Amino acid sequence: MRTILNVIWLILSGFWLFLGYMLAGIILCILIVTIPWGIASFRIAGYALWPFGRQIVEKPKSGIGAFLGNVIWVVLAGWWLAIAHIVSGIALCITIIGIPMGIADFKMVPISLMPLGKEIVSTRRGPFDSKR
16 A cells, blocks of 8 residues: 555656756755755655655754754745655545555654654564564
């Protein structure tokens, strides 16, 4: 099911969101001082391209540095990426088939606004994972 949702997501909005994050990352890397934010943008681009089967979790050791970095991120690129997720999510929710993807799009708004101090992890359980 994840693969089907990811393919539909890729066709309807994932590719365009991926391009937005890549553009933001390239611009931020060109400015040299903002390279850490460019790297964060590239990391989120992969998640925006193929989100189902992965989730966002807080890094336990992130602190004031991540908060200050997120404030700078919102000013540089976060606000327009968040708007792209909101517009895309509304467009996806127009049809019944697009509602799960629209909800996933809305779930990406927080990471588009505050990517530092977060980590993207797989939700798949491997054969050697401990059972909870």
